[in-house]
Amino acid sequence: MEPASKSQHVVSRPFEVTHGLVLSIAVPMTLGFLTTPLLGLTDTAVVGRLGQAEALAGLAIGAILFDLIYGSLSFFRTATTGLAAQAFGRADERELQAVFWRATLSALALGALMLALAPVILWAAPDLMTDDRSVQAVVRDYFAIRVISSPATFLNYAILGFVFGRGQPKFGLALQILLNGTNILLSIILGLWFGWGVAGVAWGTAAAEVLAAAVGLALVVRRFSPGARPTRADLLDRHKLKQLFQLNADILVRSLVLNGAFALLTKVGSSFGAVTLAANAVLMNIFMLSSFFLDGLAGAAEQLSGRAVGANYRPSFHRAIKLTAVWSFAMAGVLAAFFLLFGQPIIQLLTTSPEVREIAIAYLPWAAMTGLAGALAFQMDGVFIGATWSREMRNMMLMSFAAYCLALLTLVPTYANHGLWAALNLFLLMRGVFLAAMVPRKTAQSFIAAQ
Secondary structure, three states, rough: OOOOHHHHHOOOOOOOHHHHHHHHHHHHHHHHHHHHHHHHHHHHHHHHHHOHHHHHHHHHHHHHHHHHHHHHHHHHHHHHHHHHHHHHHHHHHHHHHHHHHHHHHHHHHHHHHHHHHHHHHHHHHHHHHHHHHHHHHHHOOOOOOOOHHHHHHHHHHHHHHHHHHHHHHHHHHHHHHHOOOOHHHHHHHHHHHHOOOOOHHHHHHHHHHHHHHHHHHHHHOOOOOHHHHHHHHOOOHHHHHHHHHHHHHHHHOOOOHHHHHHHHHHHHHHOOHHHHHHHHOOOOOOHHHHHHHHHHHHHHHHHHHHHHHHHOOOHHHHHHHHHHHHHHHHHHHHHHHHHHHHHHHHHHHHOOOOOHHHHHHHHHHHHHHHHHHHHHOOOHHHHHHHHHOHHHHHHHOOOOOOOOHHHHHEEEEEHHHHHHHHHHHHHHHHHHHHHHHHHHHHHHHHHOOOO
């Protein structure tokens, strides 16, 4: 993004960044993120109790399909966080409300587009993901129900992004507990008690999305000051809309490239055989668990860096970078030690295959180190999103991906699966280093002397 104009930064608004402030944001966000895997486990358990293999397979494929689509579009939350944090830092209530309404309108438009594309996705996607007709039928039933709530799903992204940007992580946690807790409860009631199976799980998810969106929207709007209500001209400001769309586009590219890196990991890993591929899939759960904890600290970096840029107060910006880095590396170190010590029992819990267990344990140290290798990348992502330096974040992701591909070509032929995991860790490390190297220059561009 282009640096803000001087007219927006004529005054500095100092605020203090402390360890307590960092943790007051990171801990609720982390707890909120951790409710998501509980939902997936519940849905799998509900459908698994039906004793129908095609139902469980259809649920798994349907969930993957939605993760691919919604996961790629989750940039919507982070973009809203950065813009809201900056308006919050400037103490600009009118612009803060305008950020929310622009995000809300964009979410509803994106949801409408998703509904329009649903017939095409329903027609093509299940056939691409499985050849089993009975499983395809389950996927189509699941998708047709869940897609109905797309506008509410994207609206929840906007609401969460806004409350996180405004520095209200406990509010965000409450909304995520409402969303995922209601989803779990309804999935059990509709899927098991009513005997609706996969359809019950899908209806439970759709209903929970709508409920959370309605409650979140009502609570956010209720806190708005009527005197700071934005005008139509404020909402449709061409510069602000361009900023929002550019930020979303850059984060989308970054997310697609990141997903591509993980897809390439799976593709290359498949060349080593089914057992090694399965072992790698098991080990990737360790990285995903680490990411839930590091994402909370990245969220703190988003809010505090964005707030500091909006407040035009460089000391708080530097302090936010320093403290979120300290906590990110501390958390990554604890996670690495935990998985090195307890990784074997976790692997044994995730798979019963002796062959898969043996190979997974052999490569466990690589997986345990992914948190440490990626700690700086997670934190820097938060800083760059909060500061709305999205173009640079996108470009550094592309550079890191190119280096990752080179590492794969260099290391895998010689070191096989060890080379694959080494390349992944190098990719994570390079992302953080490349972004951190740009911080001094971007900081100088984003902060000006108070007038």
